[in-house]
Amino acid sequence: QTAANTTQNAPAPAARVLVLGTGGTIAGQASTRGSGAYNAGKVSAADLIAAVPGIDKIAQISTDQVASIGSQDMNDKVWFDLVKRIQLAIRNKEADGIVITHGTDTMEETAFFLQTVLDTRIPVVLVGSMRPSTAIGADGPANLYEAVKVAASPDARGRGVLVVLDDAIHGARWVQKTNTTNVQTFESRDAGPVGYVDMGPVRFLRAASPYNGSKLKLPDAPPLPRVDIVYAHANMDGLPVEDAVKRGAKGIVLAGVGDGNTSKEAIDALQAAAKAGIVVVRSTRVGSGFVNRNVEVDDDKRGFVVSLDLNPQKARVLLQLLIANGITQPQEVQKHFDATW
Numbered sequence: 001q002t003a004a005n006t007t008q009n010a011p012a013p014a015a016r017v018l019v020l021g022t023g024g025t026i027a028g029q030a031s032t033r034g035s036g037a038y039n040a041g042k043v044s045a046a047d048l049i050a051a052v053p054g055i056d057k058i059a060q061i062s063t064d065q066v067a068s069i070g071s072q073d074m075n076d077k078v079w080f081d082l083v084k085r086i087q088l089a090i091r092n093k094e095a096d097g098i099v100i101t102h103g104t105d106t107m108e109e110t111a112f113f114l115q116t117v118l119d120t121r122i123p124v125v126l127v128g129s130m131r132p133s134t135a136i137g138a139d140g141p142a143n144l145y146e147a148v149k150v151a152a153s154p155d156a157r158g159r160g161v162l163v164v165l166d167d168a169i170h171g172a173r174w175v176q177k178t179n180t181t182n183v184q185t186f187e188s189r190d191a192g193p194v195g196y197v198d199m200g201p202v203r204f205l206r207a208a209s210p211y212n213g214s215k216l217k218l219p220d221a222p223p224l225p226r227v228d229i230v231y232a233h234a235n236m237d238g239l240p241v242e243d244a245v246k247r248g249a250k251g252i253v254l255a256g257v258g259d260g261n262t263s264k265e266a267i268d269a270l271q272a273a274a275k276a277g278i279v280v281v282r283s284t285r286v287g288s289g290f291v292n293r294n295v296e297v298d299d300d301k302r303g304f305v306v307s308l309d310l311n312p313q314k315a316r317v318l319l320q321l322l323i324a325n326g327i328t329q330p331q332e333v334q335k336h337f338d339a340t341w
């Protein structure tokens with residue numbers, strides 16, 4: 001038998017993985033603008049898969065293109081389309097695992113959004129790259145191979161939404177981008193990765209968390225309610241908070257200094273917003289650690305919620321979904337933030 005025949009007669013891989021394309025650097029192509037320049041989201045998911053040798057040996061792969069954007073343009077419409085496409089795949093029993101190719105800029109937000117609304121034990125794995133597909137040493141093909149390997153792994157079931165880049169598997173709850181350009185950009189600072197994927201088997205470091213089927217409902221159509229992030233700094237006044245209120249924000253997340261702090265003026269403006277029924281969540285710009293209740297700020301008195309270790313961009317997503325579900329009382333909102341932990 002020739003090698004070609006052997007390949008032809010080899011049994012098809014057992015796992016079926018659906019790859020959904022959304023764009024990003026992984027689908028990026030060099031630009032005529034010159035050295036280092038590229039345009040995100042130019043290459044289809046099908047073409048990306050075709051460029052990864054041996055990927056068809058680890059899963060039967062199908063592809064669908066949901067969007068073709070740089071993830072800096074990620075928006076509610078694409079999020080809703082993604083959820084609908086994934087729910088369709090689950091209903092039709094189309095796949096044993098799902099991979100989403102995605103830009104890295106907002107990958108942590110999409111991952112956490114999906115984790116908060118999707119009610120499934122099927123592995124959902126987001127993957128991207130830091131170098132465009134046309135770059136020397138492109139990291140996309142290896143990352144895509146590893147993401148499909150994780151999505152096809154029975155051991156990945158029931159672990160929620162995962163992010164795979166650079167041999168590491170991260171949980172949506174903890175992962176964040178930490179470097180603007182380095183291929184080793186994703187970290188789960190307070191928790192560490194949930195596992196590793198390399199030339200060997202997929203390895204998880206912890207037991208899968210108990211399955212929590214109670215997910216937040218998605219409204220029938222976008223957009224999600226407006227929640228603004230206010231970034232704290234030295235010499236802070238109350239104007240950014242007052243501006244958010246004027247624009248009609250239904251919620252405000254403070255990217256606070258330190259343990260979710262900000263100046264007296266800004267805290268008083270936030271208290272006035274909370275009194276007017278706007279949900280105020282204190283998070284931190286620091287990048288790791290918890291924001292705890294009632295430490296330097298009297299959250300009980302001022303009517304605030306704390307984000308624990310959810311970073312501002314993830315706290316914003318959770319708050320949007322809670323407000324969309326009619327959950328706006330600070331104590332109730334706090335319970336939901338506590339329950340993500």
Ligand SMILES: NC(=O)CC[C@H](N)C(=O)O
Pocket residue numbers: 023024025026040069070071072102103104105106128129130131
């Ligand atoms: N490396 C990346 O994926 C970042 C590039 C691009 N801005 C994106 O998020 O889609």
